Structure formats: C-alpha cells, structure tokens
Amino acid sequence: MDVRLIPQGEFRRVRAAPVGEHDRLALLAEMCRFNALSMVKRAGSGHLGSSFSAMDIVAWLYFKELNTFSAGIQSPDRDIYFSSKGHDVPGLYAVLFAGGVLTRDQVLKLRRLGGLDGHPEVQVPGIEANSGSLGMGISKGKGMVWAKRALSHRGRVFVLVGDGELQEGQNYEALTTAAAQRIGDLTVIVDHNKAQTDKLVCEIIDLGDLEEKFRSFGWNVWRCAGHSFPALEQAYAARRAAAGKPGIIIADTVKGRGVSFMEHTSPESWRDGVYRWHSGAPDDETFSRASDEILARVAELFRRNGLGEPEVELVSGERAQTLGGVPKEYVAEAYGDALVAAGERRRDLVVLDGDLAADCRIRKFAERFPERFIENGIAEQDMVSMAGGLARSGLLPVVNSFASFLAARANEQIYNNATEGTKIIYACHFGGLIPAGPGKSHQSVRDISLFGALPNCTIIQPGNPEETRRALDYLVDQSDGVGVLRLAIGPSPRKIDLPRDYAFAPGRGTALTRGGDTVLFAYGPVMLHEALVAAETLAQDGAGLTVVNFPWLNRIDRDWVARLVSAFSTICVLEDHGPVGGLADRLLEELVGAGLLEGRRFRRFAVEGYPVCGAPGEVLRHHGLEGSVLAARIRGAAVHRTTADDRAYTLEAPQ
C-alpha cells in the first residue's frame, strides 16, 4: 500500500521556526516517528516498539545535545551517538533523514539491497557502529572515548542500551573496566521501556534495582522520564555537570510510545501474553490507524505553533519481495510441535530459551511443560553453561536461540560443555542467509564452521517439516554428544516433498530431481528451493540436474556417497553458509579420502563475502544463489562476477 512521508523541507522549516524548544523537539520527534512507521511499513519488517520508545531520546540528542549535525558526520571532533541494541534503527534513520544526512531514496529503501540495513551498518552515512548483536555498545563506546583522548579529538560519546539488553554479561565487563580505565566522557542511556522481545523484562529476567546496580559499578547515575523533554533537559544538565567521568542516564520509557495501541502499557498491544510490536510491520488497516494517530498530533503541534498544515508526501507502495508464492510451511513450526512430542516421550528433556521463545516456536512447549521450560533472558553464555550443569546432572537440555548468537557468543561455553561428554542439543534458529532484512548481525552464515571442529558434534539442517521431526527425534533419541539442529526461521519458499521411502539415516541424503551429469547437494528449505529452481531451469534447457537433499552437515556415509556420485562428472554443493567451514569442506574431504574425486569436478556455491541486507530474491541474486543464476553458473556460462559492486553476481543477459 501507499505510505506517507514528511519531506526533509518540513524538518528544516520546523527547525528554523520561532517555536518553543520543547514544542520543537516534540514536533521533530513525532515527525520522525511518523516517518519511521512509514519506513517499516514499506520495508515489511522492522522494530517499531523500540524505535518509538527511544524516539524522544534520539530526537533530543541530535536536535539539542549533540554537535553531530553542526560539526558534520565526518568531523573527528563530532559527538558520537549509536544504539547498542541497534534494532531501533528506523527511528535513527528518520532522524538522520530529518537532519539531511540520509536522502529520501535511502529511507524509502529500508531493508532493501543498496538501501538501509535492518540493523545499524557503518556503510550508511551517520551510522557510527554496527550493532544488532546485543551488549557490545558500552565496550565500543569506551574505545571511542579512549581514541578521542589519544588523538586529541573533541566530542563526547553517547551509547543507548536497551533494558532487556542489560541481561548480557558484556555490559558488566564494560561497566567494570570503564571505571578502572578512567574512561572519560562516556554517557550510557538506558532506554528503559520495560519490555523485551516477547514479554516484560520483569517477567523474563528481572533486572532488580538498576540505579543501585550501576552505582555499585562506580558510575554516576541519573534517572528521568524518557518522553519528557524538560526531564531529559534536566538529566543532561546534571550529566554535563559531572563531565569527564562515565555516567548513565536511565530514561523511563514506554515501548511503542506514540501509537496508543502499540504502547506496552495498553492491553491492546499484547496477544496471547506476547507483546505484538517488538518486530514486524503492521497490516494495512493497523498501519493507517497508527499513521493517522501520529499525524494528528503532528498537525495539532503545527497548528498550535502557527506553522499551518504539515506537508506530507504520498509514496507509492512497493510490494516487498517474498520467496516463492505457494502456501507456506515452516520448519520452525514443525520443530515446535516435535519438541512437545519429544517432551511427552522424554521426561528428562528440558528446554532453555534466550528471550526468543515465540520466534523459536517453543511457547507451545513452555505452555505444555512449564516445569521443564527455563527462561534465561538475553544471556546466551549463562544459558549454555546452565545447560551444561543440567546435562551433568542427568537431564537432556535443548538450548534455543538464533544461530548467529548461540554459535558465536556462547562458543567457548559450548566447547566447555562438549569436553564434559554430556549430551546437549542446540537448536540454532535463523540459520542461513534468508530472511536478509535484519542484516549481517542476524544472518548466520558462519555457524556450521563454529561447531564443526567439535569432535563429538552432529549438525543437521532439515529441509521440510517431516525431516525436522526426524532430525529432532534423531538428536533426542539416538545421537550422543553435541547435537545441532540448524533451522530456517522464515516460511519455506515451497513445500519440499521427500520420497515416500526416504530413510533418514546419518550421512545419507535423497535425490529430489534426477537428470544430467551434475549432482548438486543442498540443505534447508531456502537453498533446496533455489536448487530446484536451478534444476527446473536446466531441465527446460534439456540439461538436467540431480538435486540431493543432504541434511547432514558434517556426517557423510562413504558407501552411500560412493554409489551416488558414480553417475556424475560434476559434484556441486550449495551452501546456506559461507564458503569456508560448511558442508563443502566435509564432502570434499570425504570424496578425496575415498578416492571418489578422480575424474570429477567439484564446485561450491556459497555466500561469499558478508551477507547483504535486502529482500530475499535480490539478496539471493546478489550472492549468485538465486535459482536461475545458479543454473547459469552450473552451466558455466552467461554469468560473471562484477568486481565493482561488492561481489555481486549478474547475468550477462539479465533474465
């Protein structure tokens, strides 16, 4: 649908008009809210709750407190602001647009290739730090303050953190070292909006008395109402009076602030006990209500200050690309159901969650077996080591988080558990390139490599719901040691049908298409779809392609693979992962070890470079992994890799 945008000219007009300061700030903040909402609607996804809770704080900073706009975003003496949680970036983009740093074209391309990333990305003008993985901001801010002093640059550093984010232990490392290292003018602002991904912070993992906690780490602490400009003014004045030492401002805010039915204090903002507006775009009708509500306040403020009517531009809608077009199925849903079934069967099975229960589809388990569901908040390391203690005591823990967080943040803890020889299952959600809207903090294309060197580890990525159930059952009932279930989080682009007689056996896959002298190994619904598109494309050309669904990412049955490859001259692997450390490395080792590569070609198609942000199709094409591009690459013609555009793949004759 069409969305409305308040153009940059209106921001210039408000900033220049003879208006009281608090009214001006309120107006600018509301205008930014309005644009942020439109951006998220247009993108089809994004985080409104957090963008809105932080909106007044960020508007205050850029339009009042910081010299960033006046000094220029390239000035070494500029004040630096960034958000550690990062997912509130639509609000920041709206402010950078208002300040003339971002263009209209850019804000209309949120979460699109070549546009604005779903989480902060330093390639975007005005963005100071990559974030989206939580808990790193204070540490980074420390480095920036230290560097300013070392390089004799002026300017202060402000880091926004979320309250849920304060469950990450790294924050406390940074709070401790900042005091000891005599870091100077670092200001941390807590967007204390009381709600995290699914639920209230106090329901997930309560933080206790934040002021007392921060003071115990030797920091100056101020607290203020985060949506009141007089209160913000007072807090910053107090903070400036204590300049030169690290300080924290706790700003009490409301998640979803500014749209009545999105505010976490409104019952309307909750469904089935879960806050609805942490992420995701509203449907058309809901968007209109929200947009109208904000615009009414903007118009009222315009009128009250003699500014006439606000100008609003209608931007024609653009349908966000989605993968495929058929009825959706979710491997994640199948996982959630299979987990409940496993829980019925195994009384020793315990499920751990890192504040992603809805996304990981484990709410069903939590409701069915509340006494065997452990909510651990955003503290992956603690969750993993706690699972280690459970496993040592004879229980079977199933640990849930996103692959990029679990495999990386808790890697040493996973290793430590693994050395104890206990059995633990890590359910790694959001494995792979797609969805690509959140950007590279979330797109997990390294996780196979991060588990791969554990000697007693089995990594499986299922391609459809039935295989998901079998994979979970295998890890629960049959395998030992570390079990990794890698799961796509989004809808499958198509239903993947497996042969009726498919035996789910370690190290063996199954052919989904037959034909040609090339076999392509693929796994997971996203890449299996692209592989099948490639096969269909090649079949039209009469070439043919045998696509093998191969869910075992580090187990290969030598006899099976020997029989399989005997008919082919070229063996390809399509990774939903980077080129290093995925299935291709293991398959190549096996093929060479068994002498199966003599006289055959081996090729790998993988996510090269860092994963780009965008809609699924454009991102797959960019990485040369979209089915038709893949077909052309397999044919070995009509495709080249451009060097100018960050490793993008293009077809010579675009299709």
Added chain:
Amino acid sequence: MDVRLIPQGEFRRVRAAPVGEHDRLALLAEMCRFNALSMVKRAGSGHLGSSFSAMDIVAWLYFKELNTFSAGIQSPDRDIYFSSKGHDVPGLYAVLFAGGVLTRDQVLKLRRLGGLDGHPEVQVPGIEANSGSLGMGISKGKGMVWAKRALSHRGRVFVLVGDGELQEGQNYEALTTAAAQRIGDLTVIVDHNKAQTDKLVCEIIDLGDLEEKFRSFGWNVWRCAGHSFPALEQAYAARRAAAGKPGIIIADTVKGRGVSFMEHTSPESWRDGVYRWHSGAPDDETFSRASDEILARVAELFRRNGLGEPEVELVSGERAQTLGGVPKEYVAEAYGDALVAAGERRRDLVVLDGDLAADCRIRKFAERFPERFIENGIAEQDMVSMAGGLARSGLLPVVNSFASFLAARANEQIYNNATEGTKIIYACHFGGLIPAGPGKSHQSVRDISLFGALPNCTIIQPGNPEETRRALDYLVDQSDGVGVLRLAIGPSPRKIDLPRDYAFAPGRGTALTRGGDTVLFAYGPVMLHEALVAAETLAQDGAGLTVVNFPWLNRIDRDWVARLVSAFSTICVLEDHGPVGGLADRLLEELVGAGLLEGRRFRRFAVEGYPVCGAPGEVLRHHGLEGSVLAARIRGAAVHRTTADDRAYTLEAPQ
C-alpha cells in the same frame, strides 16, 4: 628431584583422632598444602598461588561442610563442589587424595597422560565440572541446583570463583538469572585473594565494593576471613540460616597462603612488578624451603595434638619430559620485541591485554608505551569490542589473549568488528596442542576454524622468531581487515632455520628438507619440529620427505603451490589443530579447484578427538603426531589406531 608425600593413612589418622575441630581442619589443610606443593613440583607446572589461597576453604568444605565423602561421590544426593577458576585444582586433588577418592598413583601423575589433568576434568573421580575457562561456574552451578530440584535429589551446590575471574561478564548474567529463576541452594564462595595472573586485582581492573555489587544483584552476601576456621564456621552458619536462596560468601584470602615467601603480601613474592607464584613450579631449592616450611607447621600441629611425628613418604623424582633438548628460542619473545618495534614505527598502534601480559610477552610494550597499552582484565568480549571502537576511530589495535579464550569467548565480538571493515590484529597466544599440561581448556585446536569463515581475515602462524617478526610486520603494515597472529607459547623444540633467500609472501611457504615423493605442509615450531623428525627418520630409511614450512593458514598462492606439488605423488598436511577447519581444508579446496590433485594422494594429520593432557612427548605420541610415529604413518605401515584407548596411536613394534 625427589618429593615428599603425606600418605593417605596419615589423613585417616588425623580425621579419626580426638583432636579439636579447628586444629583438625588446620592440620588437614596444611597436609593438603604440602601434598599439593609436591604434586606441582613433580608435574613441573601448576598453580600454587591459587591452590594455597583456596586451600583452607576447600578443606573446610570437604572435611566439615559437605556430605560428599560420606554420601559418596556417585550419590545423587551428594553435595557438589567445584571451582570455577579451576587452576587451583592441585589443592582439590590433594583433598580428594586425603579423602580416599584419588589414589597415590593418580596424584603422582599430575599433568601426565592418564593421570590428573592440569585443570578440572570430569573423567577424574570427584571432579564435578570441567573448568579452566573462567566465568562459567555460577551458571553451571545454577543448572546443577535446578536439576537437583527437578529430580528430587538432596544435596547443595557450592561454586568457588576467583576475584580476577569476576571480571568476566558471564558471572553477572548468572547472578541476574539465578535471582530471577529462583535458583535455590546455590552457594558461591569468592576466593578473594586480591591478586590475578600478573598483578593485584586493583591494579589490573579494580572490582570496587564487591559486597555492594553482589547485593545489588539480589543475592545474600556474607564476608569472612578465608584462612580462619572460626570465621568460616560463622559464615557457613549464617549461610545455612538463609538456606533455599542463592548466597555468596566472600572469603578474604592471601594468594600463596602458607608459604611465607609465596604470600602475595610478601615483597619476596614479587619480581619486576609481577606476582611470581600464579603458575609454574618452584626450582629445587625454593621447593625445599617451601616444603620444609609447611611440614614444620604440620609437625608442630601433630605434636601439639599428641599425634607424634607425621609420616612422610619419599617419592622418587621423575624428570618431566620436554620437547627437544637444544637451546630454546621462543616465537612469543620475538613477537614481544617486534611489537615494540612496530610501536616505534606506528604511532597509531595500541596494545590491549586481558591479564596475560607476561605470558603474551607484551610487558615490554607496556613499559615502553604505557600511554598506548590498555589493560582490560579478564574480559575478552569487552576487550575485543573496545578494540572495535578504537579501530573505528582510526587506531590500530593489537588484541592479546590465549587463542582458546580469544577466538571462542569473543567470537561474536570479533565478527561484529570484522563487519565494520576496520583493521584489527588478534594475537592468539598458546595456539595448538603443546604445552599440554594445562589441559583442554587451554590447548587451542579449534581457533583456526573459529576465524576461518570471516571473509576478510588473514591467519598466520610463524615457525621461528624471524618469521614472527615478518608476520607481525605484514599484518601491521600490509594486510587489511582481521589479522590473526597465532603463536606457540612455549619454547621451540628446535631452532627452525629458514633459507637465506626466503621471501615471506602471502600464500607461499618454503621447503626445509627435500627428498622423497611426499610433501608435508606444517606450521609453527612445535609441528615443524615433529615434521623434521619425521623427515630425519624417513631419510634414515632412505625414503625422504619434503617438509614445507607454510605459515599461511588460509591463504594459498595457486601458482606457487602448483609448482611445488608437481614433483610429488602424495601431499600431506600436519595440523597443530583439529582435523576440521584448519589448513588442510583450505589446501584441499585450492588443490581441487586448481586441478592439482589429479593422480595425487592427500592426507591430513591432525589432533583428533579432544586434546589430551600430559607431557609434550607422550601427548604428541598419543595423538600420532610425534615425529617417529608420523614417519611411520607417512610410510603407511607399522601404525594402527587403537579403539579402546581414546584414539591413541601406537606403533605395532613400539620404538
């Protein structure tokens, strides 16, 4: 030299004798101190400072507070104790020996293959958790308490943490979640000995008011004198009165307690500003002084309590194996010198340390450029993200820690920095299998795989001092993005001579020996030595072997490698790493991609399974990587892999 051991019978005698309780505990603790000292001396390495500071606490627990000895170490209703820091395990072994859990044979095999690991390892009777990587203990303890409740088992859980260890953020995750998850009878004891690896905690990263800090996380806190049994008794009584809720006892202790010149409060225990007894065994004369001092106190307590003279057994000395026998050189020393030189050249170079400055040889830099040296304490995640902020601000950070901690604990932070496209150098010390005494928490055989999937990463492991300098210079002056310098920490087993005309060029190695139809790629001083031994062995048999020093772990020059391998029928890689994710995977990809494998064999020799603990030679032999075993494996004869003994390699006719 010979060491003395107080036999188990004497412990039984003291435990049964009609002696006042505090005297009995003092006696048992001193006897354990005596034995722990002998164990470390015999092992040739170990952590005395921390074993001694925790000794009275651990003795109190096992001989007074816990039901572990009486219920039995297998009882599900036993009380559980473990040390999160882990390196104090010699003291715990001494207690387990005293309690009859460990045998005389076992305690005489500290840090030897088939004996007692250098850090806690659950395969050892009485050890409840693997530790040695810091900061995981409270989380694990939480899991154990949760499991006891879920399984209706009796028994409490006690976790000892170090004070330096409290710099790790995971502790604060666990403190937060334990309160919120209503974890019951978990007791954390802080061995507050005031000194960490190199210096006083307050000099490294001060912890502030610990009591206030813990209370702010909602825990009950008690404080006591950790070497006073009346004080310990009082603290535990108070703790029991508040049973059912998590509680912390801060025990004020002295590092090195019990040997006058090892106590951190004694000026004698410091040299060049560094505490001398964090790790390492004393020399013969120092050992004798320490041993005599403790034994005198034991004898006095025996006499005072009418127990006669303590029986002490003389255990004949066993010379700890070392690698090679020639004058030592250290790549780490060369790194320290080269870093100072780089600092002279580059004013933007900043060095970060995670409380391992002496081991990482960066004290020289700290002394030369104190204004560009950042001490970050034991907080790897914070250190890495701080480096990210420094790099974003135009500085060149060189981040130092042990490979196993840096690559794993801070993996997500390293990724986040890498996505910003800045340049950061990670100096990963203690890379590889050797020294094997500390055990698998420290032996780093996964780190190459943990960096490997970063697209903009260059990983180098130099083989000798000259190559170390060139590698550092290359990373400082020439490469972009993520630079990883992987370094052996111990002495090189032999001087590795490189050809005079050796050009240190990306992706190119150099042959150290010539001969035969097999080429063996190796890197780092430890494995280059074994490769050269293998070559010497094969040369004696007239077979010959070409050993190539190849420091580039993920960069291969295709033309160079094509020329090199043309003369050989077999290409082998010797990894100082696990078989997955190391150089072999990359070399295989390149060889196959370039069509260089046709008609050739490819073999990898790597650390299979988890690295075992022991003296260098026995560990290398166990893993089939000792030079003569390697030669036999290359010959493809006379070697088989036993299945009974955890993947050990043996020669059919032992040599």
